[in-house]
Amino acid sequence: MVKKIGCEIMHYDCLIVDDEIPLAQSTAEYFNLFGVNSSAVFDADACIEFLKFNTVDLILLDINLGETSGFDLCQSLRKQTQIPILFISARQSDDDILLALHIGGDDYIRKPYSLNVLLAKVKVTLKRYGTKKIDFYEYQHLYIDYSAQKVSIHGQPIQLKSLEYKLLCYLIENRNKVVSKEDIFNHVWGDHFTSDGTLNVHIRHLREKIEEAPDSPTLIRTVWGIGYSFNEQSS
CATH class of the missing domain: 3.40.50.2300 (Response regulator)
Structure with a gap:
């Protein structure tokens, strides 16, 4: 169950x-x-x-x-x-x-x-x-505690839905790479039948929760016609 x-x-x-x-x-x-x-x-x-x-x-x-x-x-x-x-x-x-x-x-x-x-x-x-597990991820204002599966922004915990969390983790796992929509459907949803509209809604909701300016995102970038990329710039 x-x-x-x-x-x-x-x-x-x-x-x-x-x-x-x-x-x-x-x-x-x-x-x-x-x-x-x-x-x-x-x-x-x-x-x-x-x-x-x-x-x-x-x-x-x-x-x-x-x-x-x-x-x-x-x-x-x-x-x-x-x-x-x-x-x-x-x-x-x-x-x-x-x-x-x-x-x-x-x-x-x-x-x-x-x-x-x-x-x-x-x-x-x-x-x-289990010896190679990563316990956390931190970049700018974003912090993920993988062991507890919790996300914080500026030190304040936020609520992500399960698919939003999986989507964020998959993009971060492939950070600075362009991830195609097909790859996202397979690895996050587990099938080929998810619509672009469903993915777009999840991306928008995720941006609203983690981006400083959701309308001008700097973390999750759209690569038109292909997919998305989590952008981690070197300081």
Whole structure:
């Protein structure tokens, strides 16, 4: 189930994507008992929706997801993120394992699995990939606390909607580069079907919240016919 409190993005250590609902729920509950903040969804669409409103450090992904294959979901996710994806599946063939690793999976864990062994693998993976996290970003009057996922202007906290926050972070991640609308649709919204109008509204609202003069923006620049750029000038 997607969790959203107000307009704040929730952060999780682990997201379990598995159509075996009791198993997914019990695994998430077990992880939570041992300090790995986890949630579970049960199909590909729910996973995509979850990631619109939440961030995660690792995904446990089943291959069989009803009408959708975990392989297809993995390939879609790899267009947006490089966070670790560990496949969990009852399928035993070497071909499945090789395919899972070839398309971007970081490991393949066979069902039935031992919860304590799976937890150990998850903790090791989180530790390995978590060492390079950036805690904050600061430029001029803008400050972002990534760990708390909060944004401040001149030291005063502001409220960003979840997609506004993801949009801002993606532009900053690619600062001083021109980011095409297509890239923004894929990485922020997670699809190709978002309209230019929707993006324009989010850009306008974001500028109203972070720019000193929203009508003459200096941070988020429009590159006509292409997309946008977060402009960070060297002093």
